[in-house]
Amino acid sequence: MSTALHNLVNQPYKHGFVTDIESESVPKGLNEDVIRMISKKKAEPEWLLEFRLQAYRHWLTMKEPDWANVNYPKIDFQEIIYFSQPKPKKQLASLDEVDPELRRTFEKLGVPLHEQKLMTGVAVDVIFDSVSVTTTYKAKLAEIGIIFCSFSEAVHDYPELVKQYLGSVVPTGDNFYAALNSAVFTDGSFCFIPKGVKCPMDLSTYFRINTEGSGQFERTLIVAEEGASVCYLEGCTAPQFDTNQLHAAVVELVALDNADIKYSTVQNWYAGDENGKGGIYNFVTKRGLCKGINSKISWTQVETGSAITWKYPSCVLLGDNSTGEFYSVALTNHLQQADTGTKMIHVGKNTRSKIISKGISAGRSSNCYRGMVKVGSRATGARNYSQCDSMLIGDRCEASTFPTIDVQNTTATIEHEASTSKIGEDQMFFFSQRGIDSEEAISMIINGFCKDVFVHLPMEFAVEATKLLGLKLEGSVG
Amino acid sequence: MLLEVKDLRAKVAGVEILKGIDLTVHAGEVHAIMGINGSGKSTLSKVLAGHPDYHVTGGTASFEGKDMLTLEPEERARAGLFLAFQYPVEIPGVSNSALLRLAYNSLQTHRGLEELDPLEFEDLVHEKIKVVEMDPSFLGRSVNEGFSGGEKKRNEILQMAVLEPKLAILDETDSGLDIDALRIVANGVNSLLTSDNAVVMVTHYQRLLNYIVPDYVHVMDGGRIVRTGGKELALELEARGYDWLRVAA
Numbered sequence A: 001m002s003t004a005l006h007n008l009v010n011q012p013y014k015h016g017f018v019t020d021i022e023s024e025s026v027p028k029g030l031n032e033d034v035i036r037m038i039s040k041k042k043a044e045p046e047w048l049l050e051f052r053l054q055a056y057r058h059w060l061t062m063k064e065p066d067w068a069n070v071n072y073p074k075i076d077f078q079e080i081i082y083f084s085q086p087k088p089k090k091q092l093a094s095l096d097e098v099d100p101e102l103r104r105t106f107e108k109l110g111v112p113l114h115e116q117k118l119m120t121g122v123a124v125d126v127i128f129d130s131v132s133v134t135t136t137y138k139a140k141l142a143e144i145g146i147i148f149c150s151f152s153e154a155v156h157d158y159p160e161l162v163k164q165y166l167g168s169v170v171p172t173g174d175n176f177y178a179a180l181n182s183a184v185f186t187d188g189s190f191c192f193i194p195k196g197v198k199c200p201m202d203l204s205t206y207f208r209i210n211t212e213g214s215g216q217f218e219r220t221l222i223v224a225e226e227g228a229s230v231c232y233l234e235g236c237t238a239p240q241f242d243t244n245q246l247h248a249a250v251v252e253l254v255a256l257d258n259a260d261i262k263y264s265t266v267q268n269w270y271a272g273d274e275n276g277k278g279g280i281y282n283f284v285t286k287r288g289l290c291k292g293i294n295s296k297i298s299w300t301q302v303e304t305g306s307a308i309t310w311k312y313p314s315c316v317l318l319g320d321n322s323t324g325e326f327y328s329v330a331l332t333n334h335l336q337q338a339d340t341g342t343k344m345i346h347v348g349k350n351t352r353s354k355i356i357s358k359g360i361s362a363g364r365s366s367n368c369y370r371g372m373v374k375v376g377s378r379a380t381g382a383r384n385y386s387q388c389d390s391m392l393i394g395d396r397c398e399a400s401t402f403p404t405i406d407v408q409n410t411t412a413t414i415e416h417e418a419s420t421s422k423i424g425e426d427q428m429f430f431f432s433q434r435g436i437d438s439e440e441a442i443s444m445i446i447n448g449f450c451k452d453v454f455v456h457l458p459m460e461f462a463v464e465a466t467k468l469l470g471l472k473l474e475g476s477v478g
Numbered sequence B: 001m002l003l004e005v006k007d008l009r010a011k012v013a014g015v016e017i018l019k020g021i022d023l024t025v026h027a028g029e030v031h032a033i034m035g036i037n038g039s040g041k042s043t044l045s046k047v048l049a050g051h052p053d054y055h056v057t058g059g060t061a062s063f064e065g066k067d068m069l070t071l072e073p074e075e076r077a078r079a080g081l082f083l084a085f086q087y088p089v090e091i092p093g094v095s096n097s098a099l100l101r102l103a104y105n106s107l108q109t110h111r112g113l114e115e116l117d118p119l120e121f122e123d124l125v126h127e128k129i130k131v132v133e134m135d136p137s138f139l140g141r142s143v144n145e146g147f148s149g150g151e152k153k154r155n156e157i158l159q160m161a162v163l164e165p166k167l168a169i170l171d172e173t174d175s176g177l178d179i180d181a182l183r184i185v186a187n188g189v190n191s192l193l194t195s196d197n198a199v200v201m202v203t204h205y206q207r208l209l210n211y212i213v214p215d216y217v218h219v220m221d222g223g224r225i226v227r228t229g230g231k232e233l234a235l236e237l238e239a240r241g242y243d244w245l246r247v248a249a
Helices: A032-041 A046-060 A100-108 A138-142 A151-157 A159-165 A176-184 A425-433 A438-454 A459-473 B041-049 B073-079 B096-110 B118-132 B149-163 B179-192 B207-211 B231-240
Strands: A023-025 A084-086 A122-128 A131-135 A147-150 A189-193 A202-208 A219-224 A229-237 A244-247 A250-255 A260-267 A279-290 A296-303 A308-311 A314-317 A323-332 A337-346 A352-361 A366-375 A383-392 A398-407 A413-422 B003-012 B015-025 B030-034 B054-063 B081-084 B091-095 B167-171 B198-203 B216-221 B224-229
Touching: A032 A046, A032 A176, A046 A176, A122 A147, A138 A147, A147 A151, A151 A159, A151 A189, A151 A219, A159 A219, A176 A250, A176 A279, A189 A202, A189 A229, A219 A229, A219 A260, A250 A260, A250 A296, A260 A279, A260 A459, A279 A296, A279 A323, A296 A308, A296 A337, A296 A459, A314 A323, A314 A352, A323 A337, A323 A366, A323 A438, A323 A459, A337 A352, A352 A366, A352 A398, A352 A438, A366 A383, A383 A398, A383 A438, A398 A413, A425 A438, A425 B073, A438 A459, A438 B091, A438 B096, B003 B041, B015 B041, B015 B054, B015 B224, B030 B041, B030 B231, B041 B054, B041 B073, B041 B081, B041 B167, B041 B198, B073 B081, B073 B096, B081 B149, B091 B096, B096 B118, B096 B149, B118 B149, B118 B179, B149 B179, B167 B179, B179 B207, B198 B207, B216 B231, B224 B231
Parallel strands: A122 A202, A189 A219, A202 A229, A219 A250, A229 A260, A244 A279, A250 A279, A260 A296, A279 A308, A279 A314, A296 A323, A308 A337, A314 A337, A323 A352, A337 A366, A352 A383, A366 A398, A383 A413, B030 B198, B030 B216, B081 B167, B167 B198
Antiparallel strands: A023 A084, A122 A131, A147 A189, B003 B015, B003 B054, B216 B224
16 A cells, blocks of 8 residues: 555544533443432423333343444443533523533634534534433524524423334334433433424434543434424534543434425544544434325435444335435544445335445454345335445555345335445556645545535535544555 | 656566656657557656556656656656556545546646635646537536547546646556547647657557558557657558567567
8 A cells, every 4th residue: 555545544533532521420330329319300290201201211131232343341330420411500591601610611612612612503402422412493493483403402391292202213122222322311412393384494313422431312303394494413422531432323304295494414423542542432223204295205314423333224215206315525534434224114105315435444443334125015116326435554454345225116226336446556646647636635635525425415514524534544545 | 858768677576567668758749659558668668657567677767857766656747757548546535626636626726826816726737628629517527437539538638737737647548438529539649749848659550640640650569668769650650550669579
């Protein structure tokens, strides 16, 4: 491998600092008392405690999944802190009252908490460890009937809505980590777009894990009623610790008739150091339900962080003529492991799905696409197109693809394309012969490779993603 | 003097391919390097451009009087050396115009000149593309992806037209070209020739030399230049083949 190709993957993690802030946590470990304590701290209604306990009891009967192409030491779930929050000084009346230390943290991360300083046209909910710090533009959105707030607030202010949809897409016993999340989730974002409303600005949640040893278990629920549409963005970072931290989130999306939800993620959790020490275990369940006719759910993700990523944003295409999309770039470096992909479950007639997955592996990492396209017997005229491309940088990394196709209706059309390429000596020499240095060359090759996904990201995210991939690969090629 | 090569020796994968090359190129000259497969022609072009797989084991090479063997490939390119590749690479998702602009601006920066913004560059590249009679739609397409053999070679000459090198080495640019494409490529190269630059063509065949007329023809064999003459040497090769010049194998 050329020296140029070698140097591009070793940029230090920029978000690895820890905020010195007093936090209050529940003792580490998990049992029914801890769950009751979390529920009590959050002053939750009885039905939600029941939901948690039921999930917990189910979880106790379940086994950690071992089918993914990832290896890690057994997690001791009794060593994790399940609830941690910055000590509240008092009830916040406005954004200006947010703890200055916290505000500085988010400014350092590029997420200013002042509305006037925010990226224009984006409303942000900010989650620090287990709790939502603030949500911007809430009042403005409320004028047109949009609810955008932290999950805890939603539980208090809109219990009927939460009760109606919580767990309706990802049931409590869906899988090991979803069950765990359902038992201990602490906060997250809630977003409700009423009938006929097109959300005029992008909604965004920024997740930050700060406390060492704590897990983050957030819950996001987005409901778009008939004819509504929304574009939602999610970003995340964590400090640099030598220990591993667990992030087990659940995201549920519900789209009713003619509704449209676009969900974009740039995931940059701490990935561990170049020897694989530390980093986030990102075990996430994301699923969207296209419940109504002509509804559409589109997932776009750029996964660059985490020591281990285990994540399959999926669509259940229940409504006739509904559409599911999945656009993904997953980049792994050093000793990172990613097992990611999607499930497209076609239930309704004339349902359509599209999967574009781009995996980039560098260093000694392992990058795996795992996908399932399922066409049920009733899904007449269903169509799927999948494209899975892998790119290897260097010769010590690994890329694999595990597509599963299960078709029970003869009128379905399924297409699957896959390719594997390598940033080769010849490409690098070509760029250098044209006077272009290796880092620019790699960034150009990678961005070219990911173009089909980046075009689906909102502008700010596309710019951020491009920069992030460049930084992540700095020093890995050469 | 643009290029001065003296007793240049080089190895690839442990095998000595160049066994003492002497070559001098002045501005305003056109050189042709001919020879059978395996004579070392393409190796010479890659060694001069600085390909990392090729290791110089002896001799010297200077560009405008400065030792070029210690320079990185991109530094040689920025100094004005251009290699038109025998097998141009494909770069999926990267548009031709984006690549050309990055390369152009990289040279501008290193020459202490202003970079061009996308609109200014658009004007420049639309002029240059006429040199190779390519449709402007090629600018928006991914570099060489889905291009025919002839289109790839024309694309190399387009890069040469944009970057305006002092010395261009064309490594078998004529191979795989039909007669129309050959004429277009040759016309393009001819239109770029001035008294300040020079071209070294590496080729098997005399037919390219009907279109780009060389001042000097060199015949390589066994890693050495075994004969140098004027353009009539190429015609003689065409008539007699290479055997009469070959050193005993």
